Amino acid sequence: MSDKLWIFDTTLRDGEQVPGCQLNTQEKIIVAKALEDLGVDIIEAGFPISSPGDFNSVVEISKAVSNPIICALSRAVEKDIEVAAQALKFAKKGRIHTGIGVSPYHIQFKLRSTPEEIIRRGVAAVKFAKQFVEDVEFYAEDAGRSEPDFLCKIIEEVIKAGATVVNIPDTTGYCLPEQYGGIIADLKNRVPNIDKAIIATHCHNDLGMATANTVSGVQHGARQVEVTINGIGERAGNTSMEEVVMAIKCHKSIPVHTSIDTPKIYKTSRLVSKLMNMPVQPNKAIVGRNAFAHSSGIHQDGVLKHRENYEIIDPKEVGVEESSIVLTARSGRAALKHHLDALGVELEGEELRKVYEEFLLLADSKRDIGRKDLLELVGKYLDESNFIELEKVTYSSNGEISATVQLKIGNESFEATQSGVGPVDAVLKAIETLVQPQVDLEEFLIQAMTHGSNDVAKVHMRVIKSDKPYYGFASHEDIVLASAFAFVDALNKIPVKEYATA
Numbered sequence: 038m039s040d041k042l043w044i045f046d047t048t049l050r051d052g053e054q055v056p057g058c059q060l061n062t063q064e065k066i067i068v069a070k071a072l073e074d075l076g077v078d079i080i081e082a083g084f085p086i087s088s089p090g091d092f093n094s095v096v097e098i099s100k101a102v103s104n105p106i107i108c109a110l111s112r113a114v115e116k117d118i119e120v121a122a123q124a125l126k127f128a129k130k131g132r133i134h135t136g137i138g139v140s141p142y143h144i145q146f147k148l149r150s151t152p153e154e155i156i157r158r159g160v161a162a163v164k165f166a167k168q169f170v171e172d173v174e175f176y177a178e179d180a181g182r183s184e185p186d187f188l189c190k191i192i193e194e195v196i197k198a199g200a201t202v203v204n205i206p207d208t209t210g211y212c213l214p215e216q217y218g219g220i221i222a223d224l225k226n227r228v229p230n231i232d233k234a235i236i237a238t239h240c241h242n243d244l245g246m247a248t249a250n251t252v253s254g255v256q257h258g259a260r261q262v263e264v265t266i267n268g269i270g271e272r273a274g275n276t277s278m279e280e281v282v283m284a285i286k287c288h289k290s291i292p293v294h295t296s297i298d299t300p301k302i303y304k305t306s307r308l309v310s311k312l313m314n315m316p317v318q319p320n321k322a323i324v325g326r327n328a329f330a331h332s333s334g335i336h337q338d339g340v341l342k343h344r345e346n347y348e349i350i351d352p353k354e355v356g357v358e359e360s361s362i363v364l365t366a367r368s369g370r371a372a373l374k375h376h377l378d379a380l381g382v383e384l385e386g387e388e389l390r391k392v393y394e395e396f397l398l399l400a401d402s403k404r405d406i407g408r409k410d411l412l413e414l415v416g417k418y419l420d421e422s423n424f425i426e427l428e429k430v431t432y433s434s435n436g437e438i439s440a441t442v443q444l445k446i447g448n449e450s451f452e453a454t455q456s457g458v459g460p461v462d463a464v465l466k467a468i469e470t471l472v473q474p475q476v477d478l479e480e481f482l483i484q485a486m487t488h489g490s491n492d493v494a495k496v497h498m499r500v501i502k503s504d505k506p507y508y509g510f511a512s513h514e515d516i517v518l519a520s521a522f523a524f525v526d527a528l529n530k531i532p533v534k535e536y537a538t539a
């Protein structure tokens with residue numbers, strides 16, 4: 038059995054310290070509920086002494102969320118701790134997180150104190166917090182730059198005072214992975230009562246090492262990780278939750294497991310990005326737009342042959358529908374064929390070679406090639422492959438709205454009548470009863486070309502058949518006819534063998 042790794046999310050506290058990312062109470066509740074749903078064990082909900090708004094957020098999150106422990110931050114200051122305890126009064130499981138700077142920089146220049154005094158204040162803060170809650174976490178701020186003997190001493194003393202979790206922050210993101218792992222190992226080996234508390238990692242990303250340091254900490258004995266969604270946080274950010282969780286999931290040699298429901302990662306990432314108005318960089322691991330996008334021919338060919346040639350994570354595992362094959366001038370024939378197949382154009386040999394040559398000319402002049410470009414390239418093949426023809430459409434909107442459609446399917450003609458909420462709906466239903474490919478209409482877009490009342494309507498639609506998308510386009514002065522033609526256009530791209538005619 039592997040150990041449980043406690044996931045402590047500080048998106049709403051350390052993450053929210055980023056300029057421009059501040060959330061109001063309602064928004065914080067939305068994020069807190071999403072974190073609960075994701076399976077987070079501890080939510081650091083705020084720093085209650087900091088402002089009435091933050092106090093209120095901790096109160097309301099405590100009411101709104103039931104499974105995770107709700108944690109409130111404080112300095113090693115009695116007033117902070119008292120206010121944190123008040124804010125947690127509705128929490129089913131509340132934790133006070135208190136602590137003090139432990140590096141020579143912090144002791145001398147920030148707190149203007151002495152090591153002995155810092156130990157005294159740390160111990161006093163833990164004891165004071167224990168009067169309100171059983172669960173008290175102590176943070177040794179800037180532990181990453183602290184003196185090892187002093188760090189061991191203060192950790193031993195705060196555990197004696199009742200700390201249930203000892204947090205070892207690399208506050209300034211200074212450490213290298215071996216160094217940070219070494220600090221955790223040192224505490225494990227030298228602090229006599231260390232097994233009475235859980236060791237937590239809390240890393241910052243100033244050198245881009247936050248995830249590596251956190252994982253190293255876990256490998257050396259830490260059993261709580263303090264993380265944020267998308268790695269948001271002050272300066273270069275905090276450790277990103279999704280990176281640590283997936284690194285642990287991918288590497289079974291790390292003897293821990295988490296309770297994160299990983300298919301919910303992507304939607305939580307989007308939610309946080311949207312509410313905090315903080316875009317995710319496209320190449321961000323796990324949740325970036327390009328994290329599962331393949332854009333060069335050799336990679337695309339490899340992925341199409343066997344996904345794992347270039348992917349260590351199945352995108353579905355983190356809630357991304359599927360990997361994408363992006364067409365660029367660096368793509369090869371395998372990628373082009375993949376896209377053409379999706380459009381229902383199955384080209385091989387010489388035909389494929391010719392289209393590929395034209396494609397490369399176009400791709401050299403454009404950054405990436407979209408669906409519309411492809412349709413232009415292979416339009417002639419699409420026309421030839423029309424299996425279904427729309428022969429006649431009539432519709433009436435008097436009383437019940439109904440439509441009659443006549444289709445030529447292969448070499449035979451069929452007719453059907455259907456009613457609907459509007460003529461477009463009725464026509465599409467009638468077509469569906471004749472051609473039964475059981476498709477899902479996923480996207481349906483009508484655009485006016487010139488904006489006059491005698492305008493031409495352009496219809497674009499996307500239908501899904503056997504998990505594959507197919508696209509239809511048409512234009513006509515009559516919106517109903519444009520819709521019918523676009524639907525037939527999409528249906529014509531589905532391989533003929535998939536049809537069952539009525």
Ligand SMILES: CC(=O)SCCNC(=O)CCNC(=O)[C@H](O)C(C)(C)COP(=O)(O)OP(=O)(O)OC[C@H]1O[C@@H](n2cnc3c(N)ncnc32)[C@H](O)[C@@H]1OP(=O)(O)O
Pocket residue numbers: 051054084086087088111112113114136137138147148178208
């Ligand atoms: C590494 C981190 O992320 S720590 C958390 C950072 N987050 C925040 O700071 C957000 C919330 N902070 C605040 O709202 C305010 O800073 C407050 C309410 C905590 C304090 O405000 P003020 O009383 O005006 O103090 P100010 O912010 O100017 O200075 C911080 C004071 O706390 C002291 N202090 C800093 N950390 C600690 C600590 N862990 N324990 C005790 N005292 C501390 C500083 O030495 C300084 O004291 P001084 O004024 O005697 O020199």
Ligand SMILES: CC(C)C(=O)C(=O)O
Pocket residue numbers: 051176177178179204206207208209239241
């Ligand atoms: C307050 C502590 C836990 C912190 O955020 C840090 O040291 O980075």
Ligand SMILES: [Mg+2]
Pocket residue numbers: 051206208239241
């Ligand atoms: Mg921090």
